[in-house]
Amino acid sequence: MREFFRLLKEGNKPALLAAIMNAAIALIKAIAYFITGNVAMFAELMHSLGDTANQVFVFIGSALSKKAPTERFPEGFARLVNLVLLGAVIIVGILAYETVKEGIHHIIEPAEAKSWFWLNIGVLGAAAILESTVLYKAMKEIAAGMEGEHVKGLQVVTASFKNIGNAKPATKLVFLEDLVATTGALIAIISIVIGTYTPFHNAEGYASIIIGCMLFYVVGRIFLDNAAGVLGVADEEMEESIGKLVIEDPHVRDIQKLMVVKEGEERHVELKVEFDPSMSIARASEILERIEKKILLVKGVTDVIIESDIDDNIPHWKAGNQRNQEE
Template identity: 30%
Template sequence: MAAKGNVRIIYAALFANGAIAVTKFIASFVTGSSAMFAEGVHSVVDTGNQGLLLLGIARSKRPATPEHPFGHGKDLYFWAFMVAIIIFGAGAGFAAYEGVEKLLHPAEVEGSWINYAVLGAAMVFETIALTMAFRAFQAAREGRGMLETVRQSKDPTLFTVLFEDAAAMLGLVIAFFGILATDLTGDPTWDAVATLAIAAVLALTAVFLAIETKGLLVGEAAEPGLVRRMREAVLAEPGVRSVNELLTMHLGPNEILVTLSADFDDTLKGGELEDVVTRLQEKVRTTFPDVKRLFIEAQGRAAHREQAAAAGDVVAPV
């Protein structure tokens, strides 16, 4: 699913989290619950993160320039990586600080019915947002497992919003039980413990997102099945004897850079070779519309093997 297809989901999550954050902070101020304060920080962080994702999508659409000849597609990956850093620093950091502070200086939690009302409303909104994000994720799975889909996805908005919403729902559940335990026992320590648990959820979510988006930012190859089909399409073109090397890299969710080294029929003359290359370019770009940059090199198989061996590279099979 393209990043542009997730804009509606991001906007829905942004407005929901913004409204929920305000009510959580009001409830925390009135009742003195640190778990509710941590949830308020959580919602503020999520709201800011959705804003960053929208910024990344907008900036990634900028056209290529002499300074950035391959465009700005990776802007989305950068801002998605920033989301993970902010979740860890601002979200988990503030929640952990608040939890430790309340453990060291316990304070009575009053008017818990306000917290329950706010948590109930927040759960309704988060359920809606999570359902929308999960449906978008399911549409992109195509029969694959959840982890495999995340690992192969080149659109960070697809899994970032899903895991943010899932973490938000888990945080609400933790806050609910922390406040409930405090009510039942009269011990505010449970509220502080719930706050630290929310910090742990945020930290784990941030680490997971950082790992996934870091790979995209550095540069990941296209999905193996797509690379295989592309290789087969090239080999099917008359005049192509073998494919020496086919390298791909995602410059954005729907923008792939391809470099192709092929061994062409030695009987082809200069003009005929140019015609074959032209047909190959049209064929690849028509069959695989996500390929936005395609560079084709004509090189004999033996020469390629020698060059690869000298460079210490592994020669891919035909």
């Protein structure tokens, strides 16, 4: 149990913050629903409760993925976060289905103008502000992961979208969920205004369908990313970066093999370089050790398997074309 609590300290912080924030939002929506009896507010309440449960699982999964290898699991638990996220998308998928179904129901049987208009608007407005706070925290973490770049202020927004593909799995889920939640709250506010002050009373139904489709996009994106993570997908962008780092060494004649594999939040590197045939074994070992230390300084890399061979005078490494040559 002590180890479990120690691992929780290493869990994904944006996921924990998102879980706490969504729990608070769910409580506010629950109070509003019990006062107004508004069906749309009930749907939003279910959405926030689902997000809360989802992000709790993500936080725990990201923490347990840091557990050290054991005799039974010698490869470690890095991919556990991908498995947890595959389970998490089931919750999001159910929410998406219920949201679309509720939207269709409202279109078929549109409700009349709602009472407690300002309470509904106020609650959804507060939810949008709180969700956007969590979203910005996730954006900052994603932007902070960009190599060689320091961004701040509004630049964080554009940088996070630019670097979303390289974000940690748990952070990416929080980012996508809160992006949908923030946008969805704004769409819901607009639909309530339209449904209240115009004859278009089924506006909320169309808004629910739009939000549901956005959630389905999150399901698809997270499922594909984490299914690949469970299988062990190559990180081609990092391969390119590490390849440039290695080939810059004046003693390296060529890179015969380079592979970077994603496992959860970790990156595993396998490398085979070519040296001058006249180089001594002791000198080659010294250079290999120096290269290994450089690679381990790259953010996300946890282990390196590196070996050498004599230069065969056949070019193997070409930036951006290594994988194509191997295939």
